[in-house]
Amino acid sequence: MSTSRKxxxxxxxxxxLATPLAAQIDPLKTSSGEALGTYVPDGxxxxxxDDAYDGTIGTMACLTVPGEDLIxxxxxxxxxxxxxxxxxxxIKVVSPEGTVSTMMSRPDFPEPAxxxxxxxxxxxxxxxxxxxxxxxxxxxxxxVMGTTILGTEFVCQDDxxxxxxxxxxxxxxxxxxxxxxxxxxxxWMVCVGDSAAGDTGDIxxxxxxxxxTPPTSLIDVPTMxxxxxxxxxxxxxxxxxxxxFRR
Numbered sequence: 252m253s254t255s256r257k258x259x260x261x262x263x264x265x266x267x268l269a270t271p272l273a274a275q276i277d278p279l280k281t282s283s284g285e286a287l288g289t290y291v292p293d294g295x296x297x298x299x300x301d302d303a304y305d306g307t308i309g310t311m312a313c314l315t316v317p318g319e320d321l322i323x324x325x326x327x328x329x330x331x332x333x334x335x336x337x338x339x340x341x342i343k344v345v346s347p348e349g350t351v352s353t354m355m356s357r358p359d360f361p362e363p364a365x366x367x368x369x370x371x372x373x374x375x376x377x378x379x380x381x382x383x384x385x386x387x388x389x390x391x392x393x394x395v396m397g398t399t400i401l402g403t404e405f406v407c408q409d410d411x412x413x414x415x416x417x418x419x420x421x422x423x424x425x426x427x428x429x430x431x432x433x434x435x436x437x438x439w440m441v442c443v444g445d446s447a448a449g450d451t452g453d454i455x456x457x458x459x460x461x462x463x464t465p466p467t468s469l470i471d472v473p474t475m476x477x478x479x480x481x482x483x484x485x486x487x488x489x490x491x492x493x494x495x496f497r498r
Contacts, residue, residue: 296333296379296453304341304367304444306422308351311343311442314457318347320436321463326427328354328459330441331382334452337397337406338372341365341422341444342385344430344459347437352429353422354385355393355415357446365422367446374402379455381408385417387427394418435461 299312314330328344342354356365360372375397377383383406385393393415400410407413417426441457 296455298453299332299334299340299443299445299451301445301451302367302448304446306364306366308343308345308440308442310367311341311444312454313345313440313442314454316439316441316457316459318435318437318439318459319461319463320434320465321461322466323430323433323435323461323463325462326430326435326459327384327386328427328441328457329382329384330454330457331379332377332443332452332454333379334377334443334445334450336372336374336402336447336450337377338374339445339447339450340377341367341446342393343422343424343442343444344427345440345442346430346433347435347439348433350424350429350433352417352424352427353419354417355396356418356420356422358394358396358418359398362421362446365420367444370447373397375400375409376403376405377452378405378408381405381413382456383407383413383415385427386414387416389414389416391415392418394420434466435459435463 297312297314300310303310326344330342334340338358338360340358341356343351344354345351353365356362357372360369362369373396383396391412391414396412396415397406397410399412400406404410417424419425439459441454441459443454445451
């Protein structure tokens, strides 16, 4: 057998062996990033019943926020509202799976229990035009919301502090990591309760911002990087060998 024919057979045999090996290492995998679940206000606000909070979600004013089909690895919350005397308020977030996490519980008032009794927290106010939010990475605790300004001034607008780390006090939950590992698909609720008489307000908008991965996070994407090249080489080797053996 001539040297050229031997070389042809070696190349052809090598390409045949390489093809299944390349097919095993070839698949390109990609994973998803983040998404948002957002409540878009319709121009109206939802009234918070004065002095109704007793520790239950049923005594709070809630906005429903659509979620995303992601396995959660991070959550932040943004909202806007009007209310006098922020120290009356408790804010909670409820996930589609029913997990309740307290974002804020009557700032500057160390309540003995999460039941709406006792008086009184910080006297500063909230206004719809200065939205605020909750983020585990925020440097200011929700427990000190409004404590650096006067009772006639507005959180965020007058103190420039608009992001707070959750402070549940005696309420359920630790922080926004309470939702990690859950599926974010479904309806979330952002709820506000009022624990003392005489000061009123409403909740106007809310968003739940979710980061995570899809339940099936790996997706096969067609590629020519390995198996495609191996098959191409096999075809070329076959054509070359066919031409050599015809000579």
